[in-house]
Amino acid sequence: MPPPPVSPEIKSDVDQVLEAIIYLYTESRRLTKELARRADLTGPQLTVVKMLEQIGDLSLSELSERIRAQNSTVTGIIDRMERENLVSRERSKEDRRVVYIKLTAKGRRLAEEIPVEPMEIFRGALESLSASEVRDLVKILGKVARRVQQTVQRETAESDSVKG
Amino acid sequence: MPPPPVSPEIKSDVDQVLEAIIYLYTESRRLTKELARRADLTGPQLTVVKMLEQIGDLSLSELSERIRAQNSTVTGIIDRMERENLVSRERSKEDRRVVYIKLTAKGRRLAEEIPVEPMEIFRGALESLSASEVRDLVKILGKVARRVQQTVQRETAESDSVKG
DNA sequence: GGCGGATATTTCGCACGCTAAATAATGCCG
DNA sequence: CGGCATTATTTAGCGTGCGAAATATCCGCC
Numbered sequence: 001m002p003p004p005p006v007s008p009e010i011k012s013d014v015d016q017v018l019e020a021i022i023y024l025y026t027e028s029r030r031l032t033k034e035l036a037r038r039a040d041l042t043g044p045q046l047t048v049v050k051m052l053e054q055i056g057d058l059s060l061s062e063l064s065e066r067i068r069a070q071n072s073t074v075t076g077i078i079d080r081m082e083r084e085n086l087v088s089r090e091r092s093k094e095d096r097r098v099v100y101i102k103l104t105a106k107g108r109r110l111a112e113e114i115p116v117e118p119m120e121i122f123r124g125a126l127e128s129l130s131a132s133e134v135r136d137l138v139k140i141l142g143k144v145a146r147r148v149q150q151t152v153q154r155e156t157a158e159s160d161s162v163k164g
Numbered sequence: 165m166p167p168p169p170v171s172p173e174i175k176s177d178v179d180q181v182l183e184a185i186i187y188l189y190t191e192s193r194r195l196t197k198e199l200a201r202r203a204d205l206t207g208p209q210l211t212v213v214k215m216l217e218q219i220g221d222l223s224l225s226e227l228s229e230r231i232r233a234q235n236s237t238v239t240g241i242i243d244r245m246e247r248e249n250l251v252s253r254e255r256s257k258e259d260r261r262v263v264y265i266k267l268t269a270k271g272r273r274l275a276e277e278i279p280v281e282p283m284e285i286f287r288g289a290l291e292s293l294s295a296s297e298v299r300d301l302v303k304i305l306g307k308v309a310r311r312v313q314q315t316v317q318r319e320t321a322e323s324d325s326v327k328g
Numbered sequence: 329g330g331c332g333g334a335t336a337t338t339t340c341g342c343a344c345g346c347t348a349a350a351t352a353a354t355g356c357c358g
Numbered sequence: 359c360g361g362c363a364t365t366a367t368t369t370a371g372c373g374t375g376c377g378a379a380a381t382a383t384c385c386g387c388c
Contacts, residue, residue, distance in 0.1 A: 013298050014287050018192065020305040025189040026232070027312055028182065033346090042373065061336060068190070073375050075338055080373075097336040097383045123178050125311035129304065134177050137304045140297050141184040147289035148191055197376090206343065225366060237345045239368055244343075261353045261366040 017144075024122075031121060039110050041086075044069075044077050046114065049086060052103045053111035057090075059098045086110065181308075188286075195285060203274050205250075208233075208241050210278065213250060216267045217275035221254075223262045250274065 029043060036046035047067055052058060058066070064074040078101055081087045086107035092098035103111065126134055193207060200210035211231055216222065222230070228238040242265055245251045250271035256262035267275065290298055 013302055014290055016302050017290065017305060018286060020309045021185050021188050021192075022232075023309050024185050024305075024312065027316065028185075031316075044374070059336080060338095068186070069374085070376060071337060072339080072377080076374070079338095095336085095384070099337065121312055121315050122182060122308075124315060125308045126178055126181065128311050129307065133300075133304050133307075136297075136300050137308070138177055138180050138184075140293065140301045141181060141188075141305075143293065143297075144286075144289045144301070145184045145187050147292050148188065148285055151285050151288060152191065152195075208344070223366080224368095233344085234346060235367065236347080236369080240344070243368095259354075259366085263367065 028122065035114065039114055041110065045081055045086065048077060048081065048101075049103065049107055049111045050114070052087065052101065053108060057100045057102045059092070059100055061098075063101055081107070192286065199278065203278055205274065209245055209250065212241060212245065212265075213267065213271055213275045214278070216251065216265065217272060221264045221266045223256070223264055225262075227265055245271070 032046060033043040036043050039046070041049065044067065048063065051063070051066060055066075060074055060078065061071060063078075064071045067074070069077075078087060078089065082089060085104055088102050088104055090100045090102055092100055126137075129137070196210060197207040200207050203210070205213065208231065212227065215227070215230060219230075224238055224242065225235060227242075228235045231238070233241075242251060242253065246253060249268055252266050252268055254264045254266055256264055290301075293301070
């Protein structure tokens with residue numbers, strides 16, 4: 001659930017930035033989902049299929065890390081994909097705790113079937129900016145992200161020391 | 165599910181921007197959730213409680229619109245909140261299709277208990293930018309969002325006309 | 329060799345979140 | 359007045375998404 005667009009009329013810079021971010025994020029998810037629907041996949045399933053196609057087999061943990069989700073979430077996604085015969089699980093021989101996720105022929109066919117990224121719209125939007133604007137955007141957004149990350153880490157450390 | 169950070173090494177501008185957006189969005193949700201947890205609420209519940217506190221009673225549709233979710237989703241959230249005695253439903257007298265959602269005393273107390281926005285971290289991060297950077301960020305992000313919106317609307321119109 | 333702590337995955341229970349279909353009430357139009 | 363499209367909400371079914379606990383291995387160390 002996105003945080004609320006709290007103030008009704010005058011929006012602060014923070015609110016405007018947040019609103020844009022929420023909009024862009026939501027839209028990127030919606031686009032993925034839409035694209036996926038055409039191949040009878042869900043958004044996450046499309047993401048997984050494309051990831052495996054491009055990178056090759058991945059352990060479940062590697063996969064979760066890449067799609068930024070918890071292992072338990074990905075277990076569910078893979079369960080359903082296995083049921084649909086899109087991927088298979090294969091126990092690693094070196095480390096029997098590890099499970100590799102592999103595309104099946106059907107999964108690979110589907111991956112190829114799907115044009116490219118749903119990111120084309122974003123690419124288009126970014127291309128409508130001037131080169132210097134793109135550079136600024138990348139630079140500033142990156143700065144904000146790093147700054148937030150620092151603050152979060154600091155607070156996490158604090159509450160850890162309080163808790164523990 | 166966030167779109168994948170596709171390329172392993174060299175990241176395009178699009179990817180970098182998207183990655184930052186995904187990070188910031190995810191983080192803002194996490195912060196809301198964290199803040200909510202202290203009052204034994206979920207993220208969306210905190211959002212609703214704060215919204216009702218600041219704006220007053222809202223119909224279910226108005227509420228869904230404001231938190232950018234489907235009515236059916238909000239029905240569920242309100243069900244659980246009603247169960248916890250945080251809000252009550254009240255049928256409108258003018259239009260008996262409409263249900264107003266009202267804070268209970270307990271809900272109001274909780275709302276007051278919770279400091280402010282979880283957005284403070286973002287505010288801090290934005291304040292670490294120079295004034296001109298903030299201005300640029302607001303301007304450029306807004307531009308990208310508007311551009312994406314236009315493209316999406318155009319495509320929606322097209323596929324509508326195709327579909328019938 | 330085996331014990332104890334780490335690591336990889338799964339299971340469980342719950343809360344979103346969405347779409348499609350059902351239900352209920354309005355309002356308009358002839 | 360009666361029917362019919364519209365609108366507000368709910369229900370049903372499914373797929374994430376998370377945190378905590380359970381399982382199965384692995385690894386280092388005595």
